[in-house]
Amino acid sequence: MSTFSLTIRPKRGWQPLDLREAYLYRELLGFLMWRDVKIRYRQTLLGGLWAILQPLIAMAIFTFVFNRMAGVRSDGPPYPLFAFAGLAPWTFFATAVSQSSNSLIANQQLVSKVYFPRIFIPLGAAGALLLDLMLSLLLLLVLMLYYHWELTWTALWLPVFILAAILAASGLGLILSALNVTFRDVKYAVPFLIQMGLFVTPVIYPASRLPGKWLHLLALNPMLGVVMGFRYALLGSPIAWDVAGISLGMSLLLFVVGLFTFRRLEARFADFI
Amino acid sequence: MEPILEVTGISKEYILGRHQKQAETFRELLQRKVAGTFRRNRSLTPDIHREHFWALRNVSFSVKEGEVVGIIGRNGAGKSTLLKIISRITDPTEGSITLRGRMASLLEVGTGFHPELTGRENIYMNGAILGMRKAEIDTEFDAIVDFAEIEQFLDTPVKHYSSGMYVRLAFAVAAHLHPEILIVDEVLAVGDVTFQKKCLGKMSDVSKSGRTVLFVSHNMAAVENLCQRGVVLERGRVVFDGTAKDGVHHYLSGISTATGTSGQSIDLSGAKDRRSQQAPLLRRLEFATSGDRPVSEGLAIGSPLKVRVHFDLQRPTASFNVGLGFDNIFGQRMFTAHSFFEPNRSHGDVVGPQVFVCDIPSLTLMPGDYLLRLWLDVNNSEADLINDAARITIVESDYYGTGKAPWNGAFVLRHSWYLDPVPQQGAVKQETTSVENKAASVSMTETR
Numbered sequence: 250m251s252t253f254s255l256t257i258r259p260k261r262g263w264q265p266l267d268l269r270e271a272y273l274y275r276e277l278l279g280f281l282m283w284r285d286v287k288i289r290y291r292q293t294l295l296g297g298l299w300a301i302l303q304p305l306i307a308m309a310i311f312t313f314v315f316n317r318m319a320g321v322r323s324d325g326p327p328y329p330l331f332a333f334a335g336l337a338p339w340t341f342f343a344t345a346v347s348q349s350s351n352s353l354i355a356n357q358q359l360v361s362k363v364y365f366p367r368i369f370i371p372l373g374a375a376g377a378l379l380l381d382l383m384l385s386l387l388l389l390l391v392l393m394l395y396y397h398w399e400l401t402w403t404a405l406w407l408p409v410f411i412l413a414a415i416l417a418a419s420g421l422g423l424i425l426s427a428l429n430v431t432f433r434d435v436k437y438a439v440p441f442l443i444q445m446g447l448f449v450t451p452v453i454y455p456a457s458r459l460p461g462k463w464l465h466l467l468a469l470n471p472m473l474g475v476v477m478g479f480r481y482a483l484l485g486s487p488i489a490w491d492v493a494g495i496s497l498g499m500s501l502l503l504f505v506v507g508l509f510t511f512r513r514l515e516a517r518f519a520d521f522i
Numbered sequence: 523m524e525p526i527l528e529v530t531g532i533s534k535e536y537i538l539g540r541h542q543k544q545a546e547t548f549r550e551l552l553q554r555k556v557a558g559t560f561r562r563n564r565s566l567t568p569d570i571h572r573e574h575f576w577a578l579r580n581v582s583f584s585v586k587e588g589e590v591v592g593i594i595g596r597n598g599a600g601k602s603t604l605l606k607i608i609s610r611i612t613d614p615t616e617g618s619i620t621l622r623g624r625m626a627s628l629l630e631v632g633t634g635f636h637p638e639l640t641g642r643e644n645i646y647m648n649g650a651i652l653g654m655r656k657a658e659i660d661t662e663f664d665a666i667v668d669f670a671e672i673e674q675f676l677d678t679p680v681k682h683y684s685s686g687m688y689v690r691l692a693f694a695v696a697a698h699l700h701p702e703i704l705i706v707d708e709v710l711a712v713g714d715v716t717f718q719k720k721c722l723g724k725m726s727d728v729s730k731s732g733r734t735v736l737f738v739s740h741n742m743a744a745v746e747n748l749c750q751r752g753v754v755l756e757r758g759r760v761v762f763d764g765t766a767k768d769g770v771h772h773y774l775s776g777i778s779t780a781t782g783t784s785g786q787s788i789d790l791s792g793a794k795d796r797r798s799q800q801a802p803l804l805r806r807l808e809f810a811t812s813g814d815r816p817v818s819e820g821l822a823i824g825s826p827l828k829v830r831v832h833f834d835l836q837r838p839t840a841s842f843n844v845g846l847g848f849d850n851i852f853g854q855r856m857f858t859a860h861s862f863f864e865p866n867r868s869h870g871d872v873v874g875p876q877v878f879v880c881d882i883p884s885l886t887l888m889p890g891d892y893l894l895r896l897w898l899d900v901n902n903s904e905a906d907l908i909n910d911a912a913r914i915t916i917v918e919s920d921y922y923g924t925g926k927a928p929w930n931g932a933f934v935l936r937h938s939w940y941l942d943p944v945p946q947q948g949a950v951k952q953e954t955t956s957v958e959n960k961a962a963s964v965s966m967t968e969t970r
Contacts, residue, residue, distance in 0.1 A: 253622065254620065257607065258617075363652065
């Protein structure tokens with residue numbers, strides 16, 4: 250008999266994170282991400298090209314509508330580059346949140362039939378989109394070559410902002426996916442929230458256009474720091490570190506709140522889904 | 523030695539009503555909260571009626587290492603809930619369970635299979651979900667493919683698999699897990715007979731290798747053959763805990779009935795799937811059987827069934843017939859009872875409300891659900907017909923009186939086996955099978 254021992258008891262209230270178990274199942278997270286990547290573009294004509302086409306077309310339209318027609322200016326770099334540097338993390342965030350918030354419902358077979366750390370389902374759904382983010386960053390580098398815009402040492406900051414984007418997206422994904430099990434309202438609220446988020450976050454306009462007196466309140470939006478940071482790291486745009494700092498802190502907070510909220514609601518999943 | 527699995531005072535409460543199946547929307551939560559706060563206004567908000575139901579009540583037992591335990595009980599007795607709690611899918615409301623070994627469960631084969639992924643990819647995915655490491659799957663990979671017999675389709679998405687291939691692959695992955703405690707639920711209900719036999723063989727290998735197995739199946743013969751111990755659940759409580767043989771016996775004797783009559787009455791006025799030529803003439807169906815259990819809980823194999831058909835005749839006639847068709851859940855007609863075949867009908871013209879009684883001394887269909895089609899012919903043409911007029915459930919029983927449950931085929935028939943006292947000359951080998959030996963040797967090869 251192994252030394253393994255486990256006691257199952259009724260769970261009520263807040264639960265601690267089970268890191269030991271997460272470690273035991275660590276490969277599963279990889280498998281879930283790999284599965285989502287494999288499935289996403291199966292039976293499509295363009296396959297992985299979709300990952301690049303979406304932000305590219307969005308960039309072209311945004312440049313035409315906001316830059317040429319509405320006269321929105323970037324804060325330095327050519328507008329298409331500027332827009333793309335904001336769209337890359339925003340698209341990742343928007344898709345990751347909508348995919349992961351729906352992930353438990355989409356995998357209800359798994360939730361009601363077999364046990365493994367459920368937390369991996371929304372995390373895997375969000376994580377699978379990292380590949381798309383990497384592809385669009387590669388495309389951005391190509392665009393920078395085209396516009397003769399040089400990459401500087403600030404690019405070393407990029408991993409920090411990518412991490413912040415992951416934390417924000419998966420944190421929100423954890424909360425929304427757990428709520429979605431009991432309240433299907435989430436399904437309708439998420440697309441709307443994401444659409445509104447695009448306007449609150451300086452994706453199409455520079456952060457310097459945000460009203461100064463509201464800035465610290467707007468910094469509670471974790472994606473504000475991420476978008477600012479991507480432009481700072483890749484294009485050398487100015488960054489307000491106090492605002493970005495609050496925003497990055499919010500990403501971390503969102504992730505921690507997400508983890509514990511998920512653990513708390515987890516006990517009811519199998520009975521409610 | 524400490525038991526490898528200890529179940530102590532486990533209870534599970536479900537709240538019935540719409541909240542169980544359907545998720546509550548945010549508006550409903552608000553309504554509920556508001557209704558609670560302003561008690562005065564309660565009548566203005568819809569009454570959210572909720573019923574509490576204990577799926578398990580104070581269940582305790584413990585399992586020693588290497589024991590193979592059959593969990594036996596009728597549908598709704600709490601077997602599945604118990605296994606779900608042990609496999610950590612849902613939490614108990616009360617009590618605790620201690621596991622002293624790695625556990626894996628096969629609650630439903632093929633969970634985690636994705637139709638778009640190939641066989642190869644699904645083996646890895648499914649293995650990981652069931653708790654295997656990639657390295658473990660690599661080692662077992664060939665054995666899994668071999669067992670499932672899907673080699674040439676390994677790189678085909680499983681959505682193109684036949685259902686047999688799908689099930690084989692799913693069971694193959696699960697069968698190559700190496701947990702110390704294995705939980706198996708109803709896997710044998712699927713697949714073709716040859717594969718079922720293979721699965722049973724694998725199950726018995728597993729149990730012989732000293733691993734602990736919890737086994738749930740409606741196949742009493744399999745339970746008796748594979749398990750040493752039987753735990754019988756009834757309405758969420760343990761009512762028997764002993765040898766598998768005695769457990770099966772206890773379960774079967776609970777089903778076979780004592781004397782008394784219990785009936786069921788079905789009003790046909792609201793029947794949906796109905797074809798009436800003029801007016802709906804069929805009024806009511808009444809069932810009666812011997813025994814103290816109501817018909818609605820299921821008839822034991824071989825129970826008598828008396829069906830009373832209430833209907834109206836609009837004009838005086840002696841030319842009318844009633845038919846009752848028993849269809850299985852796949853829509854195949856298993857048996858038709860028709861008054862047309864009754865030789866002793868001697869009545870003149872009748873009119874108005876009638877009750878036609880169909881008396882079946884012994885209904886020998888095998889366990890399962892049957893749908894009844896009911897029709898009335900007047901003057902040799904159909905006057906009224908109802909599809910799915912009633913459902914009848916047949917449950918297992920000790921029909922042959924041997925303590926063994928019949929397990930295959932569509933129905934049972936009285937028959938006997940005996941040894942020919944004067945064997946023919948030149949016969950090299952004789953078959954000396956008796957019903958009893960057959961059941962005892964259980965392996966599905968005997969299915970003919």
